[in-house]
Amino acid sequence: xxxxxxxxxxxxxxxSVVSGYSSxxxxxxxxxxxxxxxxxxxxxxxxxxxxxxxxxLKFNQMDFEFALWQMIYLFIAPQKVYRNFNYRKxxxxxxxxxxxxxLVLLVVCLCVTSLGFAxxxxxxFWQSISFIFYVVFVDCIFAGIIIASFFWAVTxxxxxxxxxEPDIEWGYAFxxxxxxxxxxxxxxxxxxxxxxxxxxxxxxxxxxxxGNTFWLLAMGYYVYITFLGYNCIPHLKNTRLILxxxxxxxxxxxxxxxxxxNATISFINFYKYRVY
Numbered sequence: 001x002x003x004x005x006x007x008x009x010x011x012x013x014x015x016s017v018v019s020g021y022s023s024x025x026x027x028x029x030x031x032x033x034x035x036x037x038x039x040x041x042x043x044x045x046x047x048x049x050x051x052x053x054x055x056x057l058k059f060n061q062m063d064f065e066f067a068l069w070q071m072i073y074l075f076i077a078p079q080k081v082y083r084n085f086n087y088r089k090x091x092x093x094x095x096x097x098x099x100x101x102x103l104v105l106l107v108v109c110l111c112v113t114s115l116g117f118a119x120x121x122x123x124x125f126w127q128s129i130s131f132i133f134y135v136v137f138v139d140c141i142f143a144g145i146i147i148a149s150f151f152w153a154v155t156x157x158x159x160x161x162x163x164x165e166p167d168i169e170w171g172y173a174f175x176x177x178x179x180x181x182x183x184x185x186x187x188x189x190x191x192x193x194x195x196x197x198x199x200x201x202x203x204x205x206x207x208x209x210x211g212n213t214f215w216l217l218a219m220g221y222y223v224y225i226t227f228l229g230y231n232c233i234p235h236l237k238n239t240r241l242i243l244x245x246x247x248x249x250x251x252x253x254x255x256x257x258x259x260x261x262n263a264t265i266s267f268i269n270f271y272k273y274r275v276y
Contacts, residue, residue, distance in 0.1 A: 062101035070102060074182050078225050081179060082232040085172070095233070096171030106178055106185075110136050113189035120193050121268065127275045134274055135189075140181060148173040155230060158238075165235040176229030183225065184218035192264065200264050209257055211264030216253045220246060 070081050085095050097103075114135045118128035152173040160168075192200065192214045200211040227242040256263060 059104075061099075062104065063099055064101050064105060067099070067101035067105050070179075071105065071182055074179055074225065075186075078179070078228055079232075082228055085175075085229075086232060094169060094171075095175075096169045097175050102175075103178060106140070106182060107136055109182070109185060110140060110189075113185065113193075116193050117189055117271070120196055121272060121275075123275060131271065131275050134271075140185075144174055144177040144181065148177045151176070151226070151230070155236060159230070159236045161235050161237050168230075168233065168236070172229075176226055179229060180222040180225040183221040187214055187218045187221070188267075196264070196268070200262070201268075208260065208262035208265075211262045212253055212257050215263045215267075216249065219249045223249065 070084070073080050111132055114132045115128065117135075118131050121131075123131060148170060152168055152170045155168045155173070192211075195210060200207050200214075223242065223245045227239060230236055230242065231239040233239075
Protein backbone atom coordinates (compact mmCIF):
# COMPACT_ATOMS: atom_id res chain seq x y z
CA UNK A 1 0.00 0.00 0.00
CA UNK A 2 1.25 3.47 -0.88
CA UNK A 3 2.44 5.70 1.90
CA UNK A 4 0.00 8.39 0.66
CA UNK A 5 -3.08 6.16 0.76
CA UNK A 6 -4.15 7.39 4.18
CA UNK A 7 -4.41 10.99 2.97
CA UNK A 8 -8.05 12.13 2.61
CA UNK A 9 -8.76 14.61 -0.15
CA UNK A 10 -11.45 17.22 0.39
CA UNK A 11 -12.86 19.81 -1.99
CA UNK A 12 -11.46 23.28 -1.43
CA UNK A 13 -14.03 25.87 -0.45
CA UNK A 14 -15.15 28.36 -3.07
CA UNK A 15 -14.35 32.05 -2.60
CA SER A 16 -17.99 32.76 -1.80
CA VAL A 17 -17.97 30.23 1.03
CA VAL A 18 -14.68 31.54 2.39
CA SER A 19 -16.01 35.05 2.45
CA GLY A 20 -19.16 33.87 4.21
CA TYR A 21 -21.74 34.88 1.64
CA SER A 22 -22.76 33.95 -1.90
CA SER A 23 -22.18 35.98 -5.05
CA UNK A 24 -25.88 36.74 -5.23
CA UNK A 25 -25.85 38.31 -1.79
CA UNK A 26 -22.86 40.40 -2.78
CA UNK A 27 -24.96 41.99 -5.52
CA UNK A 28 -27.75 42.60 -3.01
CA UNK A 29 -25.37 44.41 -0.66
CA UNK A 30 -23.65 46.44 -3.39
CA UNK A 31 -24.89 50.00 -3.93
CA UNK A 32 -24.55 49.50 -7.70
CA UNK A 33 -27.41 48.05 -9.79
CA UNK A 34 -27.03 44.26 -10.07
CA UNK A 35 -26.60 42.56 -13.45
CA UNK A 36 -29.73 41.62 -15.32
CA UNK A 37 -29.34 37.98 -14.41
CA UNK A 38 -29.66 38.80 -10.72
CA UNK A 39 -32.64 41.14 -10.98
CA UNK A 40 -35.54 39.69 -9.02
CA UNK A 41 -38.02 42.52 -9.51
CA UNK A 42 -38.18 42.74 -13.29
CA UNK A 43 -41.50 44.34 -14.22
CA UNK A 44 -43.92 42.79 -16.68
CA UNK A 45 -44.69 44.51 -20.00
CA UNK A 46 -48.04 45.69 -18.64
CA UNK A 47 -46.44 47.13 -15.51
CA UNK A 48 -43.78 48.92 -17.57
CA UNK A 49 -46.42 50.40 -19.87
CA UNK A 50 -48.54 51.57 -16.94
CA UNK A 51 -45.52 53.14 -15.26
CA UNK A 52 -44.54 54.90 -18.49
CA UNK A 53 -48.04 56.27 -19.17
CA UNK A 54 -48.47 57.37 -15.57
CA UNK A 55 -45.40 59.59 -15.88
CA UNK A 56 -46.68 61.37 -19.00
CA LEU A 57 -48.24 64.16 -16.91
CA LYS A 58 -45.49 64.34 -14.29
CA PHE A 59 -43.25 66.83 -16.04
CA ASN A 60 -41.13 67.44 -12.95
CA GLN A 61 -39.94 63.81 -13.12
CA MET A 62 -38.87 63.97 -16.77
CA ASP A 63 -35.31 64.54 -17.93
CA PHE A 64 -35.91 66.98 -20.79
CA GLU A 65 -32.25 67.95 -20.98
CA PHE A 66 -31.22 64.38 -21.75
CA ALA A 67 -34.10 63.97 -24.23
CA LEU A 68 -32.93 67.12 -26.04
CA TRP A 69 -29.39 65.68 -26.13
CA GLN A 70 -30.78 62.55 -27.78
CA MET A 71 -32.62 64.60 -30.42
CA ILE A 72 -29.47 66.48 -31.35
CA TYR A 73 -27.36 63.33 -31.57
CA LEU A 74 -29.95 61.57 -33.72
CA PHE A 75 -28.76 63.98 -36.42
CA ILE A 76 -25.01 63.99 -35.85
CA ALA A 77 -24.18 60.64 -34.19
CA PRO A 78 -27.19 58.33 -33.74
CA GLN A 79 -24.95 55.46 -32.59
CA LYS A 80 -24.35 57.28 -29.30
CA VAL A 81 -28.09 57.40 -28.60
CA TYR A 82 -28.38 53.63 -28.74
CA ARG A 83 -25.47 53.14 -26.37
CA ASN A 84 -27.72 54.58 -23.70
CA PHE A 85 -30.35 51.94 -24.48
CA ASN A 86 -27.75 49.24 -23.79
CA TYR A 87 -26.83 50.91 -20.50
CA ARG A 88 -30.51 50.93 -19.53
CA LYS A 89 -30.75 47.22 -20.28
CA UNK A 90 -27.83 46.53 -17.93
CA UNK A 91 -29.13 48.69 -15.08
CA UNK A 92 -32.92 48.54 -15.40
CA UNK A 93 -33.44 45.24 -17.24
CA UNK A 94 -35.22 46.87 -20.20
CA UNK A 95 -34.21 48.45 -23.50
CA UNK A 96 -37.28 50.68 -23.80
CA UNK A 97 -37.35 54.17 -22.34
CA UNK A 98 -38.92 54.52 -18.92
CA UNK A 99 -38.92 58.32 -19.20
CA UNK A 100 -41.54 59.83 -21.60
CA UNK A 101 -39.61 63.11 -21.95
CA UNK A 102 -38.53 62.26 -25.52
CA LEU A 103 -42.13 61.58 -26.59
CA VAL A 104 -43.32 64.82 -25.00
CA LEU A 105 -40.64 66.89 -26.76
CA LEU A 106 -41.39 65.13 -30.04
CA VAL A 107 -45.10 66.01 -29.76
CA VAL A 108 -44.18 69.63 -28.99
CA CYS A 109 -41.96 69.72 -32.09
CA LEU A 110 -44.79 68.23 -34.14
CA CYS A 111 -47.23 70.89 -32.95
CA VAL A 112 -44.83 73.79 -33.59
CA THR A 113 -43.73 72.62 -37.04
CA SER A 114 -47.32 71.78 -37.98
CA LEU A 115 -48.34 75.37 -37.19
CA GLY A 116 -45.66 76.53 -39.60
CA PHE A 117 -46.87 74.03 -42.15
CA ALA A 118 -50.47 75.22 -41.70
CA UNK A 119 -49.31 78.79 -42.31
CA UNK A 120 -47.58 77.79 -45.55
CA UNK A 121 -50.71 75.91 -46.65
CA UNK A 122 -52.91 78.90 -45.81
CA UNK A 123 -55.16 76.93 -43.44
CA UNK A 124 -57.76 78.51 -41.20
CA PHE A 125 -57.62 78.22 -37.41
CA TRP A 126 -59.82 75.13 -37.15
CA GLN A 127 -58.16 73.55 -40.16
CA SER A 128 -54.82 74.11 -38.44
CA ILE A 129 -56.06 72.38 -35.28
CA SER A 130 -57.36 69.46 -37.37
CA PHE A 131 -54.04 69.31 -39.20
CA ILE A 132 -52.09 69.14 -35.93
CA PHE A 133 -54.27 66.28 -34.67
CA TYR A 134 -53.72 64.40 -37.93
CA VAL A 135 -49.97 64.80 -37.75
CA VAL A 136 -49.61 63.87 -34.08
CA PHE A 137 -52.11 61.04 -33.70
CA VAL A 138 -52.17 59.57 -37.22
CA ASP A 139 -48.84 60.29 -38.91
CA CYS A 140 -46.70 59.80 -35.80
CA ILE A 141 -48.44 57.69 -33.16
CA PHE A 142 -50.85 55.52 -35.17
CA ALA A 143 -48.34 54.91 -37.98
CA GLY A 144 -45.71 54.28 -35.30
CA ILE A 145 -47.87 51.63 -33.63
CA ILE A 146 -48.24 49.80 -36.96
CA ILE A 147 -44.54 50.02 -37.85
CA ALA A 148 -43.37 49.11 -34.34
CA SER A 149 -45.74 46.11 -34.25
CA PHE A 150 -44.39 44.95 -37.62
CA PHE A 151 -40.74 45.12 -36.55
CA TRP A 152 -41.55 43.65 -33.14
CA ALA A 153 -43.20 40.63 -34.77
CA VAL A 154 -40.53 40.15 -37.44
CA THR A 155 -37.54 40.50 -35.14
CA UNK A 156 -38.94 38.14 -32.52
CA UNK A 157 -40.02 35.60 -35.12
CA UNK A 158 -37.12 35.62 -37.58
CA UNK A 159 -34.12 37.64 -36.36
CA UNK A 160 -33.40 36.22 -32.90
CA UNK A 161 -30.36 33.93 -32.83
CA UNK A 162 -32.39 31.29 -30.98
CA UNK A 163 -35.74 30.95 -29.23
CA UNK A 164 -34.10 30.98 -25.78
CA GLU A 165 -33.04 34.61 -26.14
CA PRO A 166 -35.37 37.23 -24.59
CA ASP A 167 -38.03 38.82 -26.76
CA ILE A 168 -37.62 42.30 -28.16
CA GLU A 169 -39.86 44.61 -26.15
CA TRP A 170 -42.70 46.27 -28.07
CA GLY A 171 -41.93 49.48 -26.21
CA TYR A 172 -38.39 49.39 -27.55
CA ALA A 173 -39.67 48.89 -31.11
CA PHE A 174 -41.86 51.98 -30.63
CA UNK A 175 -38.86 53.92 -29.27
CA UNK A 176 -36.89 52.99 -32.39
CA UNK A 177 -39.71 54.41 -34.51
CA UNK A 178 -39.74 57.65 -32.49
CA UNK A 179 -35.98 57.98 -32.86
CA UNK A 180 -36.15 57.39 -36.60
CA UNK A 181 -39.15 59.71 -37.00
CA UNK A 182 -37.49 62.82 -35.56
CA UNK A 183 -34.91 63.65 -38.30
CA UNK A 184 -37.49 63.26 -41.14
CA UNK A 185 -39.85 65.47 -39.13
CA UNK A 186 -37.32 68.28 -38.96
CA UNK A 187 -36.32 67.89 -42.61
CA UNK A 188 -39.83 67.72 -44.09
CA UNK A 189 -41.86 69.76 -41.59
CA UNK A 190 -39.37 72.48 -40.75
CA UNK A 191 -36.31 72.98 -42.98
CA UNK A 192 -38.21 72.26 -46.20
CA UNK A 193 -40.77 75.00 -45.44
CA UNK A 194 -38.17 77.73 -46.02
CA UNK A 195 -37.77 76.59 -49.65
CA UNK A 196 -41.32 75.62 -50.57
CA UNK A 197 -43.12 78.79 -51.72
CA UNK A 198 -40.31 80.38 -53.71
CA UNK A 199 -38.56 77.29 -55.08
CA UNK A 200 -39.92 73.79 -54.45
CA UNK A 201 -43.49 74.64 -55.51
CA UNK A 202 -42.32 75.75 -58.97
CA UNK A 203 -42.27 73.58 -62.10
CA UNK A 204 -38.50 73.79 -62.64
CA UNK A 205 -36.15 70.83 -62.59
CA UNK A 206 -34.26 72.26 -59.61
CA UNK A 207 -37.60 72.45 -57.76
CA UNK A 208 -38.41 68.74 -58.00
CA UNK A 209 -34.73 67.88 -57.52
CA UNK A 210 -34.64 69.74 -54.20
CA GLY A 211 -38.06 68.51 -53.07
CA ASN A 212 -37.25 64.88 -53.88
CA THR A 213 -33.82 65.22 -52.26
CA PHE A 214 -35.47 66.25 -49.00
CA TRP A 215 -37.54 63.05 -49.17
CA LEU A 216 -34.47 60.98 -50.01
CA LEU A 217 -32.62 62.30 -46.96
CA ALA A 218 -35.66 61.88 -44.71
CA MET A 219 -36.36 58.28 -45.71
CA GLY A 220 -32.65 57.43 -45.62
CA TYR A 221 -32.42 58.76 -42.07
CA TYR A 222 -35.46 56.73 -41.04
CA VAL A 223 -34.11 53.47 -42.44
CA TYR A 224 -30.57 53.96 -41.10
CA ILE A 225 -31.66 54.89 -37.55
CA THR A 226 -34.10 51.98 -37.55
CA PHE A 227 -31.24 49.68 -38.55
CA LEU A 228 -29.05 51.01 -35.74
CA GLY A 229 -31.85 50.42 -33.26
CA TYR A 230 -32.04 46.70 -33.96
CA ASN A 231 -28.38 46.18 -34.82
CA CYS A 232 -27.30 47.22 -31.31
CA ILE A 233 -29.15 44.26 -29.78
CA PRO A 234 -26.55 41.45 -29.52
CA HIS A 235 -28.93 38.50 -29.86
CA LEU A 236 -30.41 39.62 -33.20
CA LYS A 237 -29.02 38.37 -36.50
CA ASN A 238 -29.26 39.55 -40.11
CA THR A 239 -30.30 43.06 -39.10
CA ARG A 240 -28.49 44.39 -42.18
CA LEU A 241 -31.51 43.24 -44.18
CA ILE A 242 -33.16 46.49 -43.06
CA LEU A 243 -30.61 48.40 -45.14
CA UNK A 244 -31.91 46.77 -48.33
CA UNK A 245 -34.50 49.57 -48.38
CA UNK A 246 -31.79 52.20 -48.99
CA UNK A 247 -30.89 51.30 -52.62
CA UNK A 248 -34.61 50.85 -53.36
CA UNK A 249 -35.33 54.36 -52.04
CA UNK A 250 -32.45 55.80 -54.09
CA UNK A 251 -33.70 54.07 -57.24
CA UNK A 252 -37.20 55.48 -56.69
CA UNK A 253 -35.66 58.91 -56.13
CA UNK A 254 -33.93 58.77 -59.53
CA UNK A 255 -37.07 57.54 -61.28
CA UNK A 256 -39.47 60.16 -59.89
CA UNK A 257 -36.96 62.95 -60.51
CA UNK A 258 -36.42 61.91 -64.12
CA UNK A 259 -40.12 61.51 -64.93
CA UNK A 260 -40.88 64.96 -63.47
CA UNK A 261 -42.77 64.06 -60.29
CA ASN A 262 -42.27 66.36 -57.31
CA ALA A 263 -42.92 64.29 -54.18
CA THR A 264 -43.15 67.37 -51.97
CA ILE A 265 -45.99 68.91 -54.02
CA SER A 266 -47.90 65.60 -53.87
CA PHE A 267 -47.25 65.52 -50.14
CA ILE A 268 -48.63 69.06 -49.74
CA ASN A 269 -51.71 68.28 -51.84
CA PHE A 270 -52.39 65.19 -49.72
CA TYR A 271 -52.27 67.28 -46.55
CA LYS A 272 -54.65 69.84 -48.07
CA TYR A 273 -57.07 67.08 -49.05
CA ARG A 274 -57.20 65.77 -45.50
CA VAL A 275 -58.16 69.06 -43.89
CA TYR A 276 -60.39 70.66 -46.52
